Amino acid sequence: MVRDLPRDERPREKLIAYGADALSNAELLAVLLHTGTREQSVLHLAESVLGKFKERGIASIVHTSVADLAGIHGIGPSKAASILAAVELGRRLAKKAAEKVQIVHGPEDAAHYVMPHLRYEQKEHFAVLLLNTKNHILGLRDVSIGSLSASVVHPREVFAMAIRYAAASMILVHNHPSGDPNPSREDLAITDRLVKAGRILDIPVLDHIILGDNRFLSLKEKGMIS
Structure with a gap:
């Protein structure tokens, strides 16, 4: 049991003494859970x-419900709520930090945002990440939500968004739920189509971040956007 550990190895005491970054994921979660069970x-x-999320990765906790967590032996609704509250707080802090990026100087800024x-x-x-003439961020707007493997994107939807917000240029953005950011043939085809449309409309596509x-x-960094 935790009480049998040396005091400086107990999660809560370790956090107080050395800071949260000194703790493993299991130790941080143990602080949130507070108590174990008789067994x-x-x-x-x-x-x-954590073992429940081993295959999908710890980040998948974001999409877990109280009922799912409470189904784990030793985790009731109260402990489940504490875990999800901490996860949501972390998400909000990350978004708040990203908002500090006001100007896009390169792919790293866009990705961080x-x-x-x-x-x-x-x-x-x-x-689409919409930018003004000085590359200040005007906003991030969803264009489409697809399946786990692909999104259906039409130029008129993309550029209607840019025109609506008076964007001077844009950066295309999409996520790969698999975790692998390498582009598919479809990604490259969509990018080429939108880059050509941007030239016609004089709203250049600066990059495509996956x-x-x-x-x-960054498709631009990889030389996949001409």
Whole structure:
């Protein structure tokens, strides 16, 4: 049990002494859960919870319900609510931090801004990051939501969004729920089509950012946009 551990190895005491970043995922979760059960310590209970998301990755907790978590032995509605509240707080803090990016100087800025919005989505979202003449961000707007493997995107929907917000240029953005940001043939075909449409409408497509699991790929950087 946790009480049998040396004091400086107990999750709560360790956090107080060394800071939250010194704790493992299981230890952080143990602090949230507070207590275990008669059969297992709070650390073992935390590991059981994390084990449920081992294949899909810890980020998939974002899409879990109270009922799903409460179905784990030792996790009732109260503990489940605490976990989901902490996860949602983390998401909101990440989005708030991303909002500090006001000007896009390159792919990293664009990816940093959009990552908290699209990273955890289980379906493929296609969006546009709209910019003014000085590359200030006007907003991020969803264009379509597809299946787990593809989005259907039409130029008129993309550029109607740009015209509506008086954007001078745009960056295309979409996520790959698989976590792999490498482009498919469809991604390249859609990009080429929209780049050509942007030239006609004088609303240039500067880049296409594909998001994976905490990583991204810029088609511009890879030389896939001419």
